[in-house]
Amino acid sequence: MTEIKKLLRGHSAFYEEYFVSRPELYRKLVAEGQSPKVLVICCSDSRVDPSIILNAEPGELFVIRNVANIVPRFEEDKINCHGTTAAIEYAVKGLEVEDIIIIGHSHCGGIKTLVEDRENNHTFIDNWLYTLQEVKEKAVSAGLGFRECCDYCEKEAILASLRNLEKFPFVRERVNAGRLRLHGWHFCLESGRIETIGTIPVPAEKSA
Ligand SMILES: [Zn+2]
Numbered sequence: 001m002t003e004i005k006k007l008l009r010g011h012s013a014f015y016e017e018y019f020v021s022r023p024e025l026y027r028k029l030v031a032e033g034q035s036p037k038v039l040v041i042c043c044s045d046s047r048v049d050p051s052i053i054l055n056a057e058p059g060e061l062f063v064i065r066n067v068a069n070i071v072p073r074f075e076e077d078k079i080n081c082h083g084t085t086a087a088i089e090y091a092v093k094g095l096e097v098e099d100i101i102i103i104g105h106s107h108c109g110g111i112k113t114l115v116e117d118r119e120n121n122h123t124f125i126d127n128w129l130y131t132l133q134e135v136k137e138k139a140v141s142a143g144l145g146f147r148e149c150c151d152y153c154e155k156e157a158i159l160a161s162l163r164n165l166e167k168f169p170f171v172r173e174r175v176n177a178g179r180l181r182l183h184g185w186h187f188c189l190e191s192g193r194i195e196t197i198g199t200i201p202v203p204a205e206k207s208a
Pocket residue numbers: 043044045067068069105107108109110111
């Protein structure tokens with residue numbers, strides 16, 4: 001069976017489930033519109049589909065996927081990175097999501113590309129990953145080996161994106177008002193488990 005035939009068969013199963021067995025969910029989502037409470041910013045990697053790893057239903061997650069789950073810096077977004085930031089703006093200001101989760105993962109190809117010692121050829125990927133240059137430099141100056149450097153950068157990149165996200169004025173305003181929480185998670189492909197890397201605001205029991 002070709003891949004396309006397999007996918008169309010998969011779609012038939014989806015149709016049976018959501019439009020024949022229990023059509024009320026999509027009826028409601030059409031009549032009332034979407035109102036997801038959570039924005040997920042996840043890597044494009046085929047192994048980390050957020051709806052699958054979080055077992056979410058249609059309508060539950062508003063999702064942005066890009067190489068290495070990066071949130072660009074606020075000051076750069078108007079020039080280069082409007083695809084991701086436009087979706088963040090819509091999720092926060094339009095949908096009023098209550099939680100934003102950045103999900104990074106082990107064996108991230110984007111992070112490997114960042115860490116590889118190669119010249120910046122100014123490809124789309126190089127320019128996109130440049131946001132994480134400081135993270136890489138910290139890892140390199142610590143003298144880490146390639147694998148350790150990748151592990152370090154995967155997690156530090158999540159924290160860097162959390163900090164960038166927090167600096168968007170419409171995000172900061174809602175975080176300060178207690179209407180929005182930011183989470184950084186790392187999904188391990190070997191164990192299948194999620195580790196919390198950071199939370200904004202820091203939970204009360206940890207900030208003491
Ligand atoms: Zn990745």
